[in-house]
Amino acid sequence: MQSPMQPMSSFAYAPLEGCFDETIEADGTFRAAWDPLQQRFHRLGVTELKRKWNEARQIIRENGVTYNVYGDPNGMDRPWELDPIPHLISAKEARILENGLVQRARLLNSVLADLYGPQKLLHAGVLPPELILGHPGFLRPCHGLHVPGGNYLHIYAADLGRGPDGQFFVLSDRTQAPSGAGYALENRIVLSRMLVEPFRDCRVHRLAHFFRSLRDSLRSLAPHNRDNPRIVVLTPGPHNETYFEHAYLARYLGFTLVEGNDLTVRDDRVYLKVLGGLQPVDVILRRLDDDFCDPLELRIDSYLGIPGLVQVVRSGNVAIANALGSGLVETPALLPFLPAICRFLLNEELRLPSVNAWWCGQKESLEHVLEHLPSMVLKPVHPKKMSRPIFGQRLLASEREALIRSLRQHPQDYVAQEQLRLSTSPVLNQDQLEPRHIVLRTYLCNTADGYTMMPGGLTRVTRDADSMVVSMQEGGGSKDTWFLSEAPVSNFSLLHSSARPVELTRGGSDLPSRAADNLFWLGRYTERADGKYRLLRGLMTRLAEKTDPADTPEVPFLGRVLSIPCVSIALKIEPATVWGEKEIRREIFDTNKIDSLASLLHSIHRVAGTIRDRVSTDMWRVLTSLNEFPDEETELGEVLDLINRHISTLAAFGGLAMESMTRSQGWRFLDMGRRLERSLHLLRLLFGTLIHQSPAEGNLLEAVLEIADSLMTYRRRYLSSLQAAPVLDLLLADESNPRSLAFQLVSLMEDVEALPREANSPGRSAEERLMLSCVTTLRLAEISELSEVDSKGVRTRLAELLSKLETDLWKLSDTITQHYLIHLQRTRHLAV
Incomplete structure (x- = not known):
């Protein structure tokens, strides 16, 4: 039974009978400590209180609590x-x-x-x-x-x-x-x-x-x-x-x-x-x-x-x-x-x-507990032996008999508390x-x-x-x-004590290797998702605009990119003849496919959770907003809207990483992961679309530039029709284009050169040699030769270049992992 209703902020509140209520006295009036607060609630009113609470719940979600x-x-x-x-x-x-x-x-x-x-x-x-x-x-x-x-x-x-x-x-x-x-x-x-x-x-x-x-x-x-x-x-x-x-x-x-x-x-x-x-x-x-x-x-x-x-x-x-x-x-x-x-x-x-409590290991206490079992709560002496407390008054007859047998057999394992x-x-x-x-x-x-x-x-x-x-x-x-205080309270905030000397530092070599590993993979997963989103958006918009597959000859080539596990074996994979809604839904929703969007977003969420203390509140809010994901029955039009929002979200994450993170080793491993994954994605994109010459290459080149977020730059430079050579120059060799392969490799080389080195180690490290080889190979490549097509309609030299660069980048990933991210006891001492 509940007590009479008491108003608070236009709400009615009825305390439970037989319990001490924290807000209401036995006579129905507010307790003295509560009086100022209930007056405030009354002035706020129902609508305003709910509005404020919705804002507070949003803060909880954004902060990832x-x-x-x-x-x-x-x-x-x-x-x-x-x-x-x-x-x-x-x-x-x-x-x-x-x-x-x-x-x-x-x-x-x-x-x-x-x-x-x-x-x-x-x-x-x-x-x-x-x-x-x-x-x-x-x-x-x-x-x-x-x-x-x-x-x-x-x-x-x-x-x-x-x-x-x-x-x-x-x-x-x-x-x-x-x-x-x-x-x-x-x-x-x-x-x-x-x-x-x-x-x-x-x-x-x-x-x-x-x-x-x-x-x-x-x-x-x-x-x-x-x-x-x-x-x-x-x-x-x-x-x-x-x-x-x-x-x-x-x-x-x-x-x-x-x-x-x-x-x-x-x-x-x-x-x-x-x-x-x-x-x-x-x-x-x-x-x-x-x-x-x-x-x-x-x-x-x-x-x-x-x-x-x-x-x-x-x-x-x-x-x-x-x-x-x-x-x-x-x-x-x-x-x-x-x-x-x-x-x-x-x-x-x-x-x-x-x-009031009784340890059942004592005879008198055990008899008291058995006599008053309905009013007792039974707990284990060793908490790990029983998952939940047992309320005597809720037991069925058979359950009570079983409990009594257990109490008599093992009394020392039980504690009873008055309910x-x-x-x-x-x-x-x-x-x-x-x-x-x-x-x-x-x-x-x-x-x-x-x-x-x-x-x-x-x-x-x-x-x-x-x-x-x-x-x-x-x-x-x-x-x-x-x-509550009876006097005015201090506005003290937790700041570093000015009286305590601290050692000034700007280094980042104190980053735990596990945290570096997770930041590295956070960078890779976010960039991998970004590439997937952009590729699927290109496919979906083209399929939505045309009803006849003949009007979209570029679609099989774009679909082929999604089928390329790695460049070195991709020559054996011909463009898919059919690519439609079923295949797109599989790339988005199939959790058994390790590179589907659903799997990638799960990986982002999992890895980000392990380094919650390493990312800013704004970055965390951006990442948690990726949790919005449709179910499999959602119309593709709505899915496309979500893809557009998530592309903007991932761009915001990249912007925060570049503009808000100090250039510590944590940022460096995040950046290496992003640069490495963007490079690999671009290599697969170019391989899947440009190795085999398309009969309608203009449409395909436009799609590639759009997916690589470089279409406006191309249009501004080249007012003429789309051609393979300038596209390859912009996406491969142009070090001023932040979406190009050259830009990624130069950035990767800068990151690698800033990694901790073994003390007094002469020469270049293995990862530095790999990066120097990649950058030099790309800089020495002749774009005109890469764009040439042989008698079979294949750009062989481009295929060879892309395959070599991909092989070296995978070697780089393995080398970084072996040198910095394997969690074994190490005897070497590093100098930063």
């Missing part, structure tokens, strides 16, 4: 769900939370220091030894491991809920690699832009100060190079559910985002494998589970970690946040023991209570406000002055009003969390 849903083929890179109604925490409530959570962070840090040290808690019987020593999260190789300053928890998060009386309870602790802080920041950026005046009027605390404290805290951990430590964010990779956040935080904090294979261990040091050689790493902010971090001493089947990492930690040559093994105290089985632990270790009473009827908050659903249950996750970081709490957090909401499972994986959403 995503959350991956495991097991859902449509859930990879799902847009982040953010509700426009914030969750408000009053200044008084914030003080209560900070007081309790700071103590809790200190307590859990002390628990870890004891369990991986003297183990007084076990010897004194405060904790059952079997609970800890039998837990897979207790990493024996980490016992006695040196932890700088005894600080295990550099970042701590707690999930908080409210009971029906408004009392806060800790539902769970996040101590291993707490996620969500980046999403909280993104929520704040989006909502503060959407609700500028309400945000200002409500005196909302800013988040930047917390992230500055976190950044400074991580810097202070460095065992070496304290003035300018190298800090990396270790991610499992783009398939992780919160990968966007990993990339976002790395960019915001100014750290390098890495995967395990970007790092290597040498002589008890961790190094980042970059184009310029190996660079020592001082601090690792990990987003990887404990046991995956080192396949040598922890989990042997892990492909995500760094072999030998534990030994480097043991030697004191790298700091890891959070410390290895800190996931142990995430177990919910610890909750019933925390009050006693707090008295034992801190000589204090626990200030912020946990939700808390979580508080509710309004969410905007279509045109109305509806109540949803919420859980607040807030964060603390360890500084020189102790733990400090983020004045905000990530509020998550249930999928619907009947659900008590607060999970993004289960279809839930999120809210921005506003911690």
Whole structure:
């Protein structure tokens, strides 16, 4: 049953009965903290609020804010769900939370220091030894491991809920690699832009100060190079559910985002494998589970970690946040023991209570749980053993009997928590406000002055009003969390501290080889898609204009280009006799064809996702706009309109790459990929259309110039009819034409000459020799001879030239890959 309707911004809102509502008092009036905001919403009105929210959702899509849903083929890179109604925490409530959570962070840090040290808690019987020593999260190789300053928890998060009386309870602790802080920041950026005046009027605390404290805290951990430590964010990779956040935080904090294979261990040091050689790493902010971090001493089947990492930690040559093994105290089985632990270790009473919990490994607790099973939520002691919590009241008779048998057989594997009827908050659903249950996750970081709490957090909401499972994986959403101040707030923004000296640099040799590889292929895939789009547009416009194939003799030659796997064997491929809608649709939609448009766009999206932290927001927005793709039933006229838009989009991407990216090694590998792919496309285009002389060559030459985006240049230079020699000169040899092969090769040679070289290496590198050969071969070619046709109607010399250039370009691709992009431990040292 719901309470009476309460108006807000012309919406009606009815809180759920039996729950604490975050906005409405029991008597139906607004809570004091909410009164200014609801007045603002009332003045905004329904139409304006929805307009602002549509703009905010567009920002989320353009910024590529995503959350991956495991097991859902449509859930990879799902847009982040953010509700426009914030969750408000009053200044008084914030003080209560900070007081309790700071103590809790200190307590859990002390628990870890004891369990991986003297183990007084076990010897004194405060904790059952079997609970800890039998837990897979207790990493024996980490016992006695040196932890700088005894600080295990550099970042701590707690999930908080409210009971029906408004009392806060800790539902769970996040101590291993707490996620969500980046999403909280993104929520704040989006909502503060959407609700500028309400945000200002409500005196909302800013988040930047917390992230500055976190950044400074991580810097202070460095065992070496304290003035300018190298800090990396270790991610499992783009398939992780919160990968966007990993990339976002790395960019915001100014750290390098890495995967395990970007790092290597040498002589008890961790190094980042970059184009310029190996660079020592001082601090690792990990987003990887404990046991995956080192396949040598922890989990042997892990492909995500760094072999030998534990030994480097043991030697004191790298700091890891959070410390290895800190996931142990995430177990919910610890909750019933925390009050006693707090008295034992801190000589204090626990200030912020946990939700009532019972570890079933104790006989009395097991009997209590069995007696009250309908009011319990069952969770695993070892979270990886059970995917979802079990709600006792929802079990069928047979399911309940099976659970009771399992509890009696393996009681030590279960924790039961009292089912808390979580508080509710309004969410905007279509045109109305509806109540949803919420859980607040807030964060603390360890500084020189102790733990400090983020004045905000990530509020998550249930999928619907009947659900008590607060999970993004289960279809839930999120809210921005506003911690309110009683005084004016600071406008501080996260800027580099002017008091801290930094080493000036303009180099780019610190680019991880994996990132260089992905940038290289991003350049190749975008240019490959551009060439495909332009070729298909040329075909489709000609087929649409004429109904009789005899009127379009150039179409089979253009279709032939799509059939050429490589120039060296293309002489055996005759022009296709039929080319129509069926063949075009296959080139666009067939996902089993590796060079179809659907496959190419998927490759662009996949590769771009791995370097989210390497491209600007504008470039990311351009790339995400390519996600618009029609289904197979779409009329070809609509498909052609989309092709025109995507060609403009890819041109915008190329323009941003040229005008907005610094000329670092990252840009260089992106540019090499683009130049290499454009060269190969042009070679295939010329081979497929001009090797065999066409009876109506004028139409064909016009199509080639149009596809190569050089028709206007040709018309401006040559007012006469179209001829092969000037076309070949413009598209092959003219170094002033940015679409010509000569222009691509010269640009490629400049890129290759700027690549890192082996120290004291004499002469030219293999890639430099290949480029010099290509450029020289093209410059020495005689255009008049290339345009000549033999007795069989074939331009043999042109075919030989194109074949040689293509062979050398593929050799160049292989050489660059072998020298710079293979992710093996390298012993050579490079000089830039």
